[in-house]
Amino acid sequence: MKVDKLMDMKYCIANGAVTNLPSCNERIMDCWDKRDGERVFMMFSISGMKEFCAMAEMISPVGPGSLPGWSKPGCTG
Numbered sequence: 001m002k003v004d005k006l007m008d009m010k011y012c013i014a015n016g017a018v019t020n021l022p023s024c025n026e027r028i029m030d031c032w033d034k035r036d037g038e039r040v041f042m043m044f045s046i047s048g049m050k051e052f053c054a055m056a057e058m059i060s061p062v063g064p065g066s067l068p069g070w071s072k073p074g075c076t077g
Contacts, residue, residue, distance in 0.1 A: 004047050009054060012044075018056070025062045032061055 001018070003009050012018045020028070031040055040058040045051060 001042050001044050002047055003044065006046055009044060009046055012056075013054065018042075018044075020062075028058070029062050032058060 001020070001024070003012070003018075028042075042056050042058060043052045044054040044056070046053060
């Protein structure tokens with residue numbers, strides 16, 4: 001997964017949550033639904049960094065809400 005700004009990554013880490021565009025959430029939920037008891041991990045990068053900078057385990061399905069303070073409009077999860 002990719003975030004646009006370093007501040008977005010820091011926000012995700014501080015709040016223990018991430019938010020995405022609906023099309024990305026659909027792909028994430030497809031992996032979640034097919035996991036068959038397996039753990040789901042996501043790797044994160046910041047646009048323009050050309051490297052991964054964080055990893056997180058997905059512990060619940062994507063939620064319908066938004067994160068207050070998130071910089072990119074139209075994102076949920």
